[in-house]
Amino acid sequence: MTTALIKNLSRHVDEEVTVQGWLYNLRSSGKIMFLIVRDGSGLMQGVLVKKEVGEELFETAGKLTQESSLKLTGLVRQEPRSVGGFEMTVTGLEIVGIAEEYPITHKEHGVEFLAERRHLWIRTPKQTAILRIRSEIEQAFRDFFYERDFVLADAPVITPAACEGTTNLFELDYHGEKAFLSQSGQLYNEATAMALGRIYCFGPTFRAEKSKTRRHLMEFWMIEAEMAYFDVDDNMRLQEDMVHYVIQRVLTRCAQDLKTLERDVDRLQRISLPFPRISYTEAVEILKKAGEEFVWGDDFGAPHETIISSQFDAPVFVHRYPTEIKAFYMKPDPNDPKVVLGADLLAPEGYGEIIGGGQRIDDLKLLEQRIAEHNLPQEAFEWYLDLRRYGTVPHSGFGLGIERTVAWLCGLEHIRETIPFPRMLHKMYP
Numbered sequence: 001m002t003t004a005l006i007k008n009l010s011r012h013v014d015e016e017v018t019v020q021g022w023l024y025n026l027r028s029s030g031k032i033m034f035l036i037v038r039d040g041s042g043l044m045q046g047v048l049v050k051k052e053v054g055e056e057l058f059e060t061a062g063k064l065t066q067e068s069s070l071k072l073t074g075l076v077r078q079e080p081r082s083v084g085g086f087e088m089t090v091t092g093l094e095i096v097g098i099a100e101e102y103p104i105t106h107k108e109h110g111v112e113f114l115a116e117r118r119h120l121w122i123r124t125p126k127q128t129a130i131l132r133i134r135s136e137i138e139q140a141f142r143d144f145f146y147e148r149d150f151v152l153a154d155a156p157v158i159t160p161a162a163c164e165g166t167t168n169l170f171e172l173d174y175h176g177e178k179a180f181l182s183q184s185g186q187l188y189n190e191a192t193a194m195a196l197g198r199i200y201c202f203g204p205t206f207r208a209e210k211s212k213t214r215r216h217l218m219e220f221w222m223i224e225a226e227m228a229y230f231d232v233d234d235n236m237r238l239q240e241d242m243v244h245y246v247i248q249r250v251l252t253r254c255a256q257d258l259k260t261l262e263r264d265v266d267r268l269q270r271i272s273l274p275f276p277r278i279s280y281t282e283a284v285e286i287l288k289k290a291g292e293e294f295v296w297g298d299d300f301g302a303p304h305e306t307i308i309s310s311q312f313d314a315p316v317f318v319h320r321y322p323t324e325i326k327a328f329y330m331k332p333d334p335n336d337p338k339v340v341l342g343a344d345l346l347a348p349e350g351y352g353e354i355i356g357g358g359q360r361i362d363d364l365k366l367l368e369q370r371i372a373e374h375n376l377p378q379e380a381f382e383w384y385l386d387l388r389r390y391g392t393v394p395h396s397g398f399g400l401g402i403e404r405t406v407a408w409l410c411g412l413e414h415i416r417e418t419i420p421f422p423r424m425l426h427k428m429y430p
C-alpha cells in the first residue's frame with residue numbers, strides 16, 4: 001500500500017492509499033463517522049460508513065480520542081467542500097496509540113496556557129501553518145543565495161569578544177576563559193567574504209537585552225550576508241531583490257497556509273520593486289509632520305518605525321543614520337561624515353525593522369580610530385584589522401531577522417509564534 005502525505009493527495013485521486021497521522025477531531029451520527037486527521041502536512045477528512053466497514057471497525061474507531069495516533073487506508077476522492085479539498089472513504093484503520101485526555105481542546109485557550117504547553121500547541125492548524133511557512137522562508141533565502149553564487153560560510157556561535165560591547169551578551173565559561181554566545185556573525189563574515197567574495201551565514205543569535213516587546217526574543221535566527229566590492233547602493237539592491245524573491249515564494253508555495261492564517265495576501269501581492277528609499281533626515285521630517293517631538297540624532301523606537309513605514313505600501317529603506325548611534329565599523333558618508341552609509345529595512349504594516357545593514361569602514365587608520373573612540377580593546381580586534389591590512393576592499397553586508405520576517409509575512413501579532421520554542425525574557429519552558 002502506498003503511503004501518502006495529505007498535502008500530496010491530489011496526486012492520488014481514485015487510488016487507495018494510507019495516511020499516517022493523528023486524530024484531530026471526530027464526529028459520528030451512529031451510521032457514518034467523520035474523522036479529521038492531521039499528518040503535519042495538512043488536514044484530511046476520512047469517512048467511515050458503518051454498513052460498509054462493519055460493526056467491529058466502526059466501534060473501534062469510536063474509541064479514538066483527540067490526538068490518538070493512527071493509520072487510515074482508503075480511496076481518495078476529490079471533495080471541494082471538505083477540509084483540504086480531498087476526502088478518504090476509509091476501508092482500513094490501524095490504531096497506533098490511544099491518547100490520554102488531551103489538554104488543548106477545540107475551545108479557545110489563553111496564550112499563557114498555550115505557551116506552557118508549547119510542545120503540544122505546535123500541533124494545532126494555525127501553528128503548523130506558521131512553522132511550514134517559516135521553513136519555506138528559510139529555504140527561499142538559501143535558494144536565493146545559492147542561485148547567486150554566494151557561499152554559505154557558517155560563523156561561530158561561541159565568541160571571545162563582542163561586536164559592540166558585552167552588556168547584551170550571554171556569558172559562558174570556556175574552560176576557564178570568559179566567552180560569549182554570538183550576537184552577530186558579522187565580523188567573521190567580513191573575513192570569509194575576503195576569502196570567498198560573497199558569503200552568507202544563517203544561525204542562531206543571542207541577545208541578553210531585557211526587552212519584553214512583541215518583536216524581541218533572547219534567541220533568534222539571523223541571515224547575515226557580506227559582499228566584497230559592494231557599496232551601500234549595491235547592498236540595498238541585493239536586499240530588495242532578496243525580500244521580493246522570498247515574498248513570491250511564500251505567495252506561490254504557501255497559499256493554503258496563508259489562508260489558514262487569514263493573511264490579507266493583497267498587501268503582500270502589491271509589493272513591487274524597487275522599494276522606496278529615504279534618508280534618516282527625511283524620516284525625521286516624516287515624524288515631525290506626524291506631530292512627534294523627535295530630535296535629529298536620536299534612534300527610532302518601534303512607534304517611530306510604525307509611523308515612517310505606514311507612509312509606504314512596500315518595505316522602506318532608511319539610510320544614512322547619524323554616525324553617533326551606529327556601530328563602530330559603519331563607514332561614514334564621504335559627503336557628510338555625520339552620517340553613515342548604513343540602511344535599515346522597515347517592513348510595512350507596523351512590523352518594524354527586519355534588516356540592519358551597511359557599508360563597512362575599509363580604511364585601516366579610520367577603523368583603528370573608531371575602535372579607540374568606542375573604548376574597545378584593540379588587541380581583540382587585531383585579526384579584524386588584518387582584513388584592512390591585507391587587501392582591503394569596499395564591502396557591505398546586512399543581517400535579517402527570520403522571526404520578524406515570518407511574523408510579517410504571516411501577519412502575526414507577536415513574534416513568539418514564529419519559532420517552535422521561543423526563548424523570551426524569564427521564560428524558557430518547555
Ligand code: ATP
Nearest residue numbers: 207215216217220353354355356399400401403404
Ligand atoms: P532593534 O533595534 O529592533 O532591537 P537591532 O537594531 O538591535 O534591532 P540588529 O542588530 O540590526 O538589530 O539585528 C539585525 C536584525 O535582527 C534586526 O533587523 C531584526 O530583524 C533582528 N533582531 C534583532 N534583535 C532581535 C531580537 N531580540 N529578536 C528577534 N529579532 C531580532
Ligand code: MN
Nearest residue numbers: 344353355356
Ligand atoms: Mn538594527
